[in-house]
Amino acid sequence: MTRLVLSPNIDAPDNLYADLLAAHEGLSETESAALNARLILILANQIGSREVFRAALDAARRR
Amino acid sequence: MTQIFEKPLYPYARSADQDAATPVRHPVVIVGAGPVGLAAALDLGQRGVPVVVLDENDKVSHGSRAICFAKRTLEIADRLGMGETLVEKGVQWNLGKVFFGDRKVYEFNLLPETGHRRPAFINLQQYHLEQDMVARLRELQAEGAPIDLRGGNRVTGVKAHDDHVALSIDTPEGPYALQADWLIACDGAGSPVREHLGLGFTGRVFEDNFLIADVTMQAEFPTERWFWFDPPFNPGQSALLHKQPDGVWRIDLQLGWDIDREREKEPVRVKARVRQMLGPEVTFDLEWVSIYTFQCRRMERFRHGRVVFAGDAAHQVSPFGARGANSGLQDTDNLCWKLAAVIAGDAPEALLDSYDAERVQAADENILNSTRSTDFITPKSAMSRIFRDAVLDLSERHEFARPLVNSGRLSLPATHDGSPLNTPDALPGGPARSRPGAPCPDATFETGFLLDRLGRGFTLMGLGVQAPQVPGTTPLSVADPDDELRARYLGDAPSALYLIRPDQHVAARWANATPATIATALSRATGATP
Numbered sequence: 197m198t199r200l201v202l203s204p205n206i207d208a209p210d211n212l213y214a215d216l217l218a219a220h221e222g223l224s225e226t227e228s229a230a231l232n233a234r235l236i237l238i239l240a241n242q243i244g245s246r247e248v249f250r251a252a253l254d255a256a257r258r259r
Numbered sequence: 260m261t262q263i264f265e266k267p268l269y270p271y272a273r274s275a276d277q278d279a280a281t282p283v284r285h286p287v288v289i290v291g292a293g294p295v296g297l298a299a300a301l302d303l304g305q306r307g308v309p310v311v312v313l314d315e316n317d318k319v320s321h322g323s324r325a326i327c328f329a330k331r332t333l334e335i336a337d338r339l340g341m342g343e344t345l346v347e348k349g350v351q352w353n354l355g356k357v358f359f360g361d362r363k364v365y366e367f368n369l370l371p372e373t374g375h376r377r378p379a380f381i382n383l384q385q386y387h388l389e390q391d392m393v394a395r396l397r398e399l400q401a402e403g404a405p406i407d408l409r410g411g412n413r414v415t416g417v418k419a420h421d422d423h424v425a426l427s428i429d430t431p432e433g434p435y436a437l438q439a440d441w442l443i444a445c446d447g448a449g450s451p452v453r454e455h456l457g458l459g460f461t462g463r464v465f466e467d468n469f470l471i472a473d474v475t476m477q478a479e480f481p482t483e484r485w486f487w488f489d490p491p492f493n494p495g496q497s498a499l500l501h502k503q504p505d506g507v508w509r510i511d512l513q514l515g516w517d518i519d520r521e522r523e524k525e526p527v528r529v530k531a532r533v534r535q536m537l538g539p540e541v542t543f544d545l546e547w548v549s550i551y552t553f554q555c556r557r558m559e560r561f562r563h564g565r566v567v568f569a570g571d572a573a574h575q576v577s578p579f580g581a582r583g584a585n586s587g588l589q590d591t592d593n594l595c596w597k598l599a600a601v602i603a604g605d606a607p608e609a610l611l612d613s614y615d616a617e618r619v620q621a622a623d624e625n626i627l628n629s630t631r632s633t634d635f636i637t638p639k640s641a642m643s644r645i646f647r648d649a650v651l652d653l654s655e656r657h658e659f660a661r662p663l664v665n666s667g668r669l670s671l672p673a674t675h676d677g678s679p680l681n682t683p684d685a686l687p688g689g690p691a692r693s694r695p696g697a698p699c700p701d702a703t704f705e706t707g708f709l710l711d712r713l714g715r716g717f718t719l720m721g722l723g724v725q726a727p728q729v730p731g732t733t734p735l736s737v738a739d740p741d742d743e744l745r746a747r748y749l750g751d752a753p754s755a756l757y758l759i760r761p762d763q764h765v766a767a768r769w770a771n772a773t774p775a776t777i778a779t780a781l782s783r784a785t786g787a788t789p
């Protein structure tokens with residue numbers, strides 16, 4: 197992966213979104229924040245490239 | 260143990276300069292006989308440049324300070340004639356353990372790269388280093404090196420002039436004055452020289468206190484480095500344990516900002532904490548306890564006319580990553596050959612500006628690295644703590660998270676990319692690690708090591724090609740380099756010529772070059788040609 201993908205790329209969007217919410221169900225805000233942090237780090241490792249990661253950060257900041 | 264702090268190593272003795280009618284002028288005066296000032300004295304003394312070293316004290320630095328000396332420092336010490344002494348005395352370790360909360364999350368083995376004469380680092384008390392440096396200085400003096408070390412000489416005034424520096428000095432027998440063509444200020448973080456010249460020292464203060472305790476164990480204890488994040492015996496803070504020579508262990512406990520310093524230092528309290536760290540079955544004695552805070556700051560410029568700053572006087576970093584003394588010795592390694600060349604008339608004064616450019620760059624790199632370690636160890640916001648803890652949690656089961664754990668990065672020498680002394684890289688396919696500006700990586704060389712074969716001046720190294728004779732350089736050629744040399748210096752190139760500076764940084768490299776091209780690069784590397 198050399199460029200940040202911002203076009204639709206998720207196999208089953210509704211299912212994936214539901215998985216994400218389900219993972220947070222019943223967690224306190226603190227636990228949720230910790231889960232998100234772990235998730236971001238795991239996904240960051242999947243991306244690997246600093247350049248792509250920074251592009252993702254930029255996209256997230258711009259909303 | 261405490262005796263070492265009390266024994267005068269270079270007691271005050273009256274100098275003829277004190278009885279002179281007018282202030283005596285010396286080519287170089289060094290203020291401060293800490294590790295950095297002593298390194299400058301050894302380096303210049305070995306080059307035959309007369310130096311006077313002034314220190315208000317006459318002993319090794321008090322208590323526990325630096326303990327971790329990096330490979331680069333050992334390589335510099337080799338050239339100062341004392342590398343072996345340090346390595347023989349120092350402790351080497353390979354196994355590290357990381358704890359988070361009440362559990363060990365992982366351990367790591369350093370597995371250093373082979374083909375280097377020196378280990379990645381050693382643990383050694385700073386007072387041993389200083390003692391060995393003074394011993395080496397005595398050895399050089401006995402061989403006739405022009406080094407004059409004056410204890411009990413406190414610098415009380417400094418005036419910088421265009422062509423010299425005037426010094427006022429106080430001694431147990433009263434004041435006297437001296438002049439210096441060049442002054443090297445190695446007078447530590449509080450640098451009185453800096454104060455006298457009204458120069459700034461700006462940066463960041465970290466609101467934290469650290470307790471250091473040196474303990475001796477009465478039983479076998481493994482030679483490993485243990486680092487704790489948020490341990491039960493020091494909740495919300497960190498702790499570090501590693502080994503020094505003489506059966507002494509260094510314990511570093513983070514205490515936070517709002518503490519009662521006197522109370523924290525009480526032996527019963529410290530002992531109770533240490534017992535929790537080591538477990539109830541380990542018996543130990545407290546050798547030394549102190550509390551310190553730290554800062555990351557530097558001077559804007561390290562050269563001010565004829566006054567040059569080095570070591571803690573020029574820059575201060577947090578202790579994480581052991582960059583204080585290690586970078587200070589790189590300062591003097593960078594400075595001394597240049598100053599010697601300027602004094603000998605072989606190079607213009609402007610060469611000293613490259614000291615400023617290169618070492619400011621290195622200081623920024625060190626400050627960046629130690630600030631990052633500090634930010635990991637002591638998260639500065641709720642979110643940074645969440646990420647820090649997430650990294651540690653993941654590191655237990657997932658290897659990918661371990662490189663993110665930052666409890667201090669190994670101190671590595673700076674690569675001076677963009678230095679005015681560099682000639683643009685002309686070795687297509689050459690490895691990045693030995694590009695112009697980089698410190699030469701060591702390698703096995705014939706029956707010894709490469710770095711030992713580089714002389715005190717410029718070396719012209721030919722790999723797979725004969726190094727030509729170029730005035731001002733010493734040739735070193737290898738007709739058929741082995742795989743290790745190829746990997747470190749040739750990469751995809753079949754052959755190469757390297758112009759290597761006296762401080763073992765690469766000045767230029769080519770696939771091949773004429774003597775005229777090499778001479779131009781040499782002239783640039785000595786500040787003569789821009």
Ligand SMILES: Cc1cc2nc3c(=O)[nH]c(=O)nc-3n(C[C@H](O)[C@H](O)[C@H](O)COP(=O)(O)OP(=O)(O)OC[C@H]3O[C@@H](n4cnc5c(N)ncnc54)[C@H](O)[C@@H]3O)c2cc1C
Nearest residue numbers: 291293295315325326327414446447570571581583584585
């Ligand atoms: C707890 C702790 C742990 C550390 N760990 C490490 C580590 O593991 N690795 C590492 O590399 N660094 C480490 N450091 C940093 C290291 O100790 C310093 O960077 C190093 O001592 C700096 O050496 P220096 O010669 O520049 O200054 P100093 O050692 O401070 O020496 C300055 C000298 O100048 C003299 N002086 C001062 N004023 C005057 C005056 N007016 N006239 C004459 N003489 C004067 C003093 O007497 C002193 O001898 C650590 C520091 C601390 C506090």
